[in-house]
Amino acid sequence: MTIAHPPKPDTALWVYAHPRRDSLNDRLLQAGTKALAQRYEVTVSDLYAQGFDPVLSERDLGDLADRPGNIAELAGDAYANGRLPADVREEQAKLAAAELLVVQFPLWWYGPPAILKGWFDRVLTSGFAYDDTDPELGVPRRYGDGGLVGRKALVVVTAGEDERSIGPRGISGDLDSLLFPITHGVLWYVGIEALDLHVVHDADSLGAEGVEEQVDRLVARLDGVAGERPRLFRRLRDGEYAGTRALREDLLPGRTDLGIHLADRG
Amino acid sequence: MTIAHPPKPDTALWVYAHPRRDSLNDRLLQAGTKALAQRYEVTVSDLYAQGFDPVLSERDLGDLADRPGNIAELAGDAYANGRLPADVREEQAKLAAAELLVVQFPLWWYGPPAILKGWFDRVLTSGFAYDDTDPELGVPRRYGDGGLVGRKALVVVTAGEDERSIGPRGISGDLDSLLFPITHGVLWYVGIEALDLHVVHDADSLGAEGVEEQVDRLVARLDGVAGERPRLFRRLRDGEYAGTRALREDLLPGRTDLGIHLADRG
Numbered sequence: 001m002t003i004a005h006p007p008k009p010d011t012a013l014w015v016y017a018h019p020r021r022d023s024l025n026d027r028l029l030q031a032g033t034k035a036l037a038q039r040y041e042v043t044v045s046d047l048y049a050q051g052f053d054p055v056l057s058e059r060d061l062g063d064l065a066d067r068p069g070n071i072a073e074l075a076g077d078a079y080a081n082g083r084l085p086a087d088v089r090e091e092q093a094k095l096a097a098a099e100l101l102v103v104q105f106p107l108w109w110y111g112p113p114a115i116l117k118g119w120f121d122r123v124l125t126s127g128f129a130y131d132d133t134d135p136e137l138g139v140p141r142r143y144g145d146g147g148l149v150g151r152k153a154l155v156v157v158t159a160g161e162d163e164r165s166i167g168p169r170g171i172s173g174d175l176d177s178l179l180f181p182i183t184h185g186v187l188w189y190v191g192i193e194a195l196d197l198h199v200v201h202d203a204d205s206l207g208a209e210g211v212e213e214q215v216d217r218l219v220a221r222l223d224g225v226a227g228e229r230p231r232l233f234r235r236l237r238d239g240e241y242a243g244t245r246a247l248r249e250d251l252l253p254g255r256t257d258l259g260i261h262l263a264d265r266g
Numbered sequence: 267m268t269i270a271h272p273p274k275p276d277t278a279l280w281v282y283a284h285p286r287r288d289s290l291n292d293r294l295l296q297a298g299t300k301a302l303a304q305r306y307e308v309t310v311s312d313l314y315a316q317g318f319d320p321v322l323s324e325r326d327l328g329d330l331a332d333r334p335g336n337i338a339e340l341a342g343d344a345y346a347n348g349r350l351p352a353d354v355r356e357e358q359a360k361l362a363a364a365e366l367l368v369v370q371f372p373l374w375w376y377g378p379p380a381i382l383k384g385w386f387d388r389v390l391t392s393g394f395a396y397d398d399t400d401p402e403l404g405v406p407r408r409y410g411d412g413g414l415v416g417r418k419a420l421v422v423v424t425a426g427e428d429e430r431s432i433g434p435r436g437i438s439g440d441l442d443s444l445l446f447p448i449t450h451g452v453l454w455y456v457g458i459e460a461l462d463l464h465v466v467h468d469a470d471s472l473g474a475e476g477v478e479e480q481v482d483r484l485v486a487r488l489d490g491v492a493g494e495r496p497r498l499f500r501r502l503r504d505g506e507y508a509g510t511r512a513l514r515e516d517l518l519p520g521r522t523d524l525g526i527h528l529a530d531r532g
Binding site for chain 1: 277285288291305314320321322323324334336337338339371374375376378379381384386388389409413426427428430431433434436437438439440443444448450451452455470498500502507510511512513521522523524525526527
């Protein structure tokens with residue numbers, strides 16, 4: 001099984017989606033990238049600073065603009081033809097090189113800010129990040145496979161809410177489920193293995209001392225990140241969703257929560 | 267309990283987030299708004315056609331730009347001072363008037379396109395859509411309460427995947443859970459009651475006849491939408507999350523899936 005884009009060892013990409021300097025997120029970014037630079041060559045995609053345009057549109061299609069069809073499929077064709085816009089190609093090159101991906105954002109409306117959602121929408125094109133059915137495997141190159149296999153990702157998220165509001169049975173829904181569309185739907189879909197979420201709770205009420213504690217906690221996490229084991233989901237190609245694309249009835253029978261898609265770590 | 271923005275009876279806002287004319291989504295929009303116009307005065311927010319900017323930034327803050335603090339809180343202050351940008355004020359006015367909200371989008375990376383996510387990020391400011399603790403109630407005006415209470419919403423979503431892939435136990439996660447950040451985290455948070463999702467599966471492979479069937483199905487749904495009962499979630503103010511903000515231990519003990527937040531329809 002070939003890896004479409006073999007990462008460069010000890011190279012990291014830090015994708016950052018917060019608008020404000022001198023914010024908690026800015027502190028975490030500065031301290032985090034510095035800590036990571038002890039071991040990795042770190043590239044930062046500071047989406048606000050770059051003025052990244054998150055809106056997937058005809059502009060993404062090069063000479064295929066306005067051609068009938070599905071825009072995501074056409075973007076895949078534009079990738080194949082080398083006609084994606086320069087900003088997308090640049091992000092793809094950074095991502096292709098990175099062995100470790102850090103994605104940092106404040107939780108807005110229980111998801112990523114639009115500028116980050118649009119980075120997924122525009123950068124992770126067909127052909128680059130995932131692919132149609134592999135003739136040899138008989139299944140699509142998705143969910144634990146794909147163009148970006150062999151990478152790990154750390155999601156760093158700040159939330160105004162406390163640990164209980166956004167924990168299991170919390171009124172906002174537990175954060176692992178709320179971010180399943182990213183950890184599983186985006187990252188795992190293209191072959192990237194997400195580590196446990198790094199969550200900063202009560203982000204708007206930490207106080208100066210609390211901020212320092214959170215900075216230290218992130219730095220400590222990053223110091224050990226190379227040795228961390230990811231939270232693997234089940235792979236499409238392993239046959240556990242055989243036939244119907246629903247989880248086989250003999251596996252965790254009766255359960256319908258998102259947790260059924262986690263594989264054992266053993 | 268006052269309603270901050272009483273809706274105008276028989277007024278609907280259709281928020282549309284798809285880039286392409288002559289697409290399945292365009293067909294659903296055209297037929298859907300026409301059907302709805304039999305009963306409602308319909309306004310359309312066609313986010314791509316409007317060139318809506320989804321990036322919440324200093325520009326949203328008026329004269330509070332670059333002031334230290336949390337950008338969402340500052341946007342709430344800008345709302346209170348009448349200093350939000352014109353495009354946001356216009357969307358807020360449309361939403362404030364509408365009794366029924368339709369939100370239509372293609373599922374991209376298991377969530378809304380960035381242009382729609384940013385509509386939530388920018389339009390649903392503090393003060394307008396939700397509020398801090400009510401002194402009389404002793405709880406925040408959120409989750410089943412808030413500035414937009416008294417409204418219903420229909421989420422219309424097209425997905426390339428089949429019903430099984432994205433159903434209960436489906437490899438992509440079930441769509442009700444994947445869109446919980448919208449139905450619960452956005453809509454219910456600000457007091458809007460979501461109806462059952464309207465999902466068009468296999469959206470990229472319907473063929474001409476399949477498209478007509480889906481158009482008819484949406485029209486039929488909209489013909490009866492005024493009489494539909496919403497899928498209510500639990501209200502923060504009802505005491506079921508008392509004290510800890512986690513669901514009381516005597517309610518559905520042991521369960522941690524997102525379904526625990528649904529209230530009985532009875």
